[in-house]
Amino acid sequence: MTKLSEELLPATRRALLHRVATEQARGRAPSLVASVARDGELVWSAGRSMVDGHAPDENVQYRVGSITKTFTAVLVMRLRDEGLLSLVDPLEKHLPGTGAGEATIAELLAHTAGLAAETPGAWWERTPGSTRPALSDVLGEQPFKHPVGRLHHYSNPGYTLLGSLVEEVRGAPWAEVLRREVLVPLGLNRTSVRAEAPHAGGWAVHPWADVMMPEPVEDLGLMAPAGQLWSTTADLVRFADFLVKGDDRVLSAESVREMRTPSAPPQPESRERAYGLGLDLLTYDGIDLAGHTGSLPGFLAGLWVSERDGVAAVALANCTSGPLVAALAADLVKIVAEAEPRIPEPWRPLPEVDEKVLELTGPWYWGTQVLALRLTADGGVELGPLSGAGRQARFRANGDGTWTGLNGYYAGELLRAVRTADGAVSHLDLGSFVLTREPYDAGAPIPGGVDPQGWRGF
Template structure:
């Protein structure tokens, strides 16, 4: 693919020229304003890389989508996928204590799920010296990442980002698989996804990392350290082309790697909110961001000399990637979010065409229409898929989509009723009586006297 530099490019099956120019302009502004040696970005639509652009400090030179950059904490989302694969295989549960799979640490009571969501209460960093700038040989054993007092908060009480926590998860993967975590990653994730340019150590062509002076237009190279047991927290290198594949995977999963339903589980908020960052959240190894009314999922990353971000909007069927080779300066997280927003606003996604169901069970059609919870009015719509949508007709109220189960009940998929069971209750003669939703009774008329409303009701005069 041709890379846009100082002028917009149009790609086969790609974006409109005006959209491409707006994207290139936004990237160029960030490289200049952030004083970055280079910035490279990409936009993914429906699983394919449809635009890429880059800007560097060298006239006439621009990195392409095959240049490796260090991606820092984006590594955590890869490790999380390895853990979720073990979960799906029944090798571990998210409620399992760490001690069950990695004996001998001083934090064995925290759970696998708490480590994934950064709610374990473990310290953010290792004991001195700072692990990102020192050789991993200083921490030869996984226990060396914890120190004498690793617990900073009660487990499960708050989100407290922990790099050592993901070192522990990498060690769990290695122990259960019987081989290094990065070998497992290569075999189980990178190879099946075709991510041949993602690796633990840089492979040419790879960008060099730099520190840019905050008060002067000068820069010096940053040293690249191999971080040893801390590698699962931020060691990987990758490219825009490979991360486009990763963005597509985070949107829809891939059979043989991780099912779409499991990836969807990872995207769900799993950590309490933080009042200092109301637009940010965290799932299971996945960051969540609200930006311009959109929910974005993915991860940011930084290591000395490098910055990285991948954001995905499921609703817009879009993803964006940004990489830079400097320790600080450009806001690549904001840049990726805005590349995605520019594309979504300029070229909004077309909805799937409405199509009627080939056939629907008459018993389902009998459920369609108005229902009442007490005096609150609701509407139930039957979808072509056989799913049910239940939502308030007026005012405020709780609604959700229900998915049919093999036993004929329906399970809520979102909101207040997520995971709750909807049952159809019939009278002895087979006629429809009411709906039972977690003990809430929905009737065809407000406080229907012919339905068993809890607590009784005197009737309408």
């Protein structure tokens, strides 16, 4: 049994248990297990019904289906961070001859490559991977269903291509690379490509009667990077924490933030749902969530994490359909976030400050709009409207007196202070926007003074 950190309040624990128990009974799941973590520490777990004669706990493996895709995306982002490829590279540059090489790596990650949702031929989830010995068997003669880069269309073959890309660049099997570069560094010791005891068996539950039959467990072969993995709720909430904070042994915080940034338009059926680079992005009852869902015959999985609240939840079940585990995991996050909101860290003054940066703080004007520049504890700055709505952004210090935007309209844009010959600050330059200490400062470049008569009334 994994040791739990500081426990949740009794009322919160009961609300979580009630939600899990209700979903297991309503969905008629042979077993269901869920875990919640707060700030990376497991704080609650519960299993319903039985696996091998016992209620499942956070260390029992279930197959997690398409949550595997997020692991594959992490491997691809590592290749990018090492300079071995660029996300804008066409696949053909690194994996030639697939017939889908015009799609970029970013488009494959975000499911905007226009590829078919499934493989041609027999249902790949219910047939041995050996029946698809080559990528041509996965893609078929007409792999594209939509123009490349035009819309989000979820594609399992797309992640087969990304897995093959990893193998091509690394010169090693996808499973071996995954274990060496992600599972071992993150301590995900109960995550594997094949089931390891204790694990649940997959079942099909009859839709009109309370009877079941076992589902086959197939090795997915080339499709493994799209859905092969087995894992536990304990491992997956730890992985969810990594998807927020990063880990320099695997991916930096900046790179996982990039994964959590929408890269595909909201899906037509839900304006509150988008897709990043290997991550589903969902606004659920006002809570912004990142994660992924998964399903294979006999198994359902859901993983969500709220960066704002520091809460992650995972739910796993061993049936083909029935329980709504994605909604369940989202509800578990919501229950904790609302019942026990995060206690803010105590405010403390900065240990030191650069006087040249300090003099930049305070109000600035873009034309007549007043903005405020504030220092942040990590050495960066924030820029946003003094009041009301408007463009806001955080900026990372570059170490040379400039800052790079991290979010919003100014993501990737450079902020710098322009000084006069005597060292005084003339204005701020933000991607060619000039911010001045006075509205339309006549001594500044564009926008500068706009009328020789200056300000006046009617």
